[in-house]
Amino acid sequence: MSVKKKLIVNTEKGNLLSEIVRSLRECEGFHFSVAFVNFSGLQLLLDSLKEAENKGINGRIITSTYLNFTDAKALMKIKEYNNIDLKIFVTDKEIGFHTKAYIFDYPDYYKVIIGSSNITQSALKSNIEWNVEIITKKSGTFIKDVLKAYDHLWDISREADEKLIEEYKDFVQTLKIGQVPKMIFESKSSYIVPNSMQSKAIENLNRLRSFGESKALVIAATGTGKTYMSAFDVKNFRPKKLLFIVHREDILRKAKATFEQLLPNNGISFGLLTGNYKDSNSDYVFATIQTISRCYQDIARDTFDYLIIDEAHHAASPTYQSILDYFIPQFTLGMTATPERSDSNNVFEIFDNNVALEVRLHEALDDELIVPFHYFGITDIDGVDLSDVSLQDIDTITKRLKVNERVDFIIDKMNFYSFDGNNRKCLGFCASREHAQYMADQFNQRGYMSAVLLGDDTNNERAKVISRLEDDNDPLEFIFTVDIFNEGVDIPSVNLVLMLRPTNSPIIFIQQLGRGLRKYENKSFLTVLDFIGNHNKVFLIALALNGNRYYDKESLKVAVATDFSNIPGCTHIQMDRISQERILSQIDQENFNSMKYLKEEYNEFKKLNHGHVPYFLLNYLQFDGAPDPIRFIKKEKTYLHFVAKVEKDNQLLALLTDENLDSVLKEFSSKLPLKRVFDFVIMKYLLDHDDITLKQAKREILKIVKYVDEDSVLHAFEVLSQYYYDSSEKKRFFPLVYLKDGTLYKTKRLNEVLSNPEYKKFIEDLLLYGIFRYEKEFGDKYYGVPHFKLYEQYQMMDAALLSNFRKSHSSFRGSGLLTKDSDYFIYIDLHKEEGIEEQLNYKDKILNSQYFQWQTPHTTAQTSERGKNIIYNKERGIRLHFFVRKYREIDGKVEPFIYIGKGDTLEYEGEKPITVKIELEYEIPAKLLLEFTKKV
Incomplete structure (x- = not known):
């Protein structure tokens, strides 16, 4: 075989950790030589090393005392493996030790990874690191030199026995006691x-x-x-x-x-x-x-x-x-x-x-405002069966969770994965008061000092127990609770969270996870152990961890199948095979667009809203992990119609019989989520003013975005005054405003609606929610005309609005290709419906992150003007805009397209249709590419 080489860097496309995990799973033996081994990095490899041990795969690891960066705790953990021999190169002032090499033995070849990465969470996942992977036959000169050098290091390194590790641990501890804190100059x-x-x-x-x-x-x-x-x-x-x-x-x-x-x-x-x-x-x-x-x-x-x-x-x-x-x-x-x-x-x-x-959580992780977490999803013991229990039946859940065998299992896993630092400080979230007390009693009996905190404990009692947990000299290690730590209580030193209850709310899951994410001196990560049962809402864990409020079934499945590879920084999410398969199966079976599912989602949110009916869309901004209320809107045309139907609220139903209010709510709701904020900003102004000029409108819009062109403001006026609508749309919505001499005026009917304070409050809520959500998703950037943001979701007819098309937008349709002047809007389904692909023989496919293949409509000839504009788009000044979706429809709902930007034709062949190869202006991000191409 010829020598194969590749560069491994930590990016959204992959990282060194995934390469090492894959190699440990496939190899017959391994040899590591790294200057530093921190527990933050070793914890990410524990399961892979255990799997190797179970398969009888042996390995050797050399590390060093160089700069005293290696954790004694990590060394002791490695010693627990029967399949690993560990040696330590003890450095002195003259000789340092800085190797970073990972060697994997296969039947016919060796794989060698040499570069800059030690075994730390940052080096394996997020640091700027360069590592070269070389695959070479066993007889090659290079591998012989590598193994010879490794064997020499092995010979001159010391056996990592208990005595040496203890001496090193004591030495490092002595250094820390006398250490001067690192200072940052910031006196001014x-x-x-x-x-x-x-x-x-x-x-x-x-x-x-x-x-x-x-x-x-x-x-x-x-x-x-x-x-x-x-x-x-x-x-x-x-x-x-x-x-x-x-x-x-x-x-x-x-x-x-x-x-x-x-x-x-x-x-x-x-x-x-x-x-x-x-x-x-x-x-x-x-x-x-x-x-x-x-x-x-x-x-x-x-x-x-x-x-x-x-x-x-x-x-x-x-x-x-x-x-x-x-x-x-x-x-x-x-x-x-x-x-x-x-x-x-x-x-x-x-x-x-x-x-x-x-x-929110994922943004804070991305900006490194909080510590990363290492989440391990662990399949619960067979003795706990929740498959036939409602998650509302807390008494039965408590009874089934109170199993001594489960306590032993939790402790075993807790000791296997361990925690960051020297002193364990753990919060355990339980199903009920009785369950929390049981867990504390069982842990205490087994020698793990534990306490219980519940909602009816006084503030003084809480403060006392929390103070004990924070005190390194106090033997208390665990606080078991139900929900009181969900909000507001801050224990920065927490380094371990145990999820011991079935998850029935992404909101509560995120709140509980967040209790351990505050930055704290010498705390580099939080360990989260989630014991996943077989109840019928296991998939909610995936919603919480995914971090996207706006999801579909397919993107969720890809996230689960890839261990949430889109998670930022050093955060690591890993589920065992059974839990992963269980979640994927439930996602497959669930219809996220069914009324049954939406009602359950709404009622769970209502419960977290302390039982109060969430009449306003702004309520959904309260919680990280809250449902997307636009899913409710799509189901019943307006949010209030959905609430009235679910609540069987006759008073609200009666209010919605007012045709004028109903028309206003439906028109504004149909525009959510906003892809252009101008229209809603103008209408928000008109809630309290009789009219608005183009100049005033531009001033109001500039409070949201950094720039807006005057034609787009005028176009927003035309849309709001229904010049843009076709006859069927004009019948559906009564006129809210009319345009005269460059000024927009409120109609008499709109004034009548707004004169009712209750009506006005509901309309204002709709407008504010649309504006807030737009700001969250689009920021203050001006996207030009057409007004497209890369990788945002769009429906086909959005192109008309966002390119200032003057005709009725409902007539702006086509078979995957729409045009306006020099802009061509191209819509691609990657996976066609059964029968269609064979019938029409489409060959649309993504080739890689920068290139894809597209076939024009079947009527397009190379000699036609349209054909020439596509083939020679760059020379003719034609802008080709590409929109892609994986499936046309999921669970009975038409899926949006993703805008992947502009592209130019590089190659072409064939006639009616023409097959073209497109080079994109921007590479498709790794996360999106994975969603488009991976089948689960």
């Missing part, structure tokens, strides 16, 4: 710059204020830097007087220190208003809610220009409400990681439904 405020979350929030706050808004809410995971963000915004806003309110004095002191650090030498005085300090005359006052609530009426209402409510999920309480109603600042900012509340008050409404920023 100019050296501290906003992180990505903070920059986005400040930009959006400025935009909201340019709307004339005076309140906003920022939702971001704990530990992502919300206090710094607020200080940066205050520095930008420059209020003369500031009031910062929070419920705990320790948080308050840290906040004051942050502001003092960022705003030095500005002539600003900073003061505390607490039980012990009364600095209410300072320029910037930092007050506890307990103190300010007793004295706020002694302060003039217009004293403060800027008001900040930290931990804003408390703002719905009467105490906070009194203060918010009293003061009249120019701007009020709320900050929270958890906008949910345990009562009926809506935190979003308190801040005028202005969400300046949402940083």
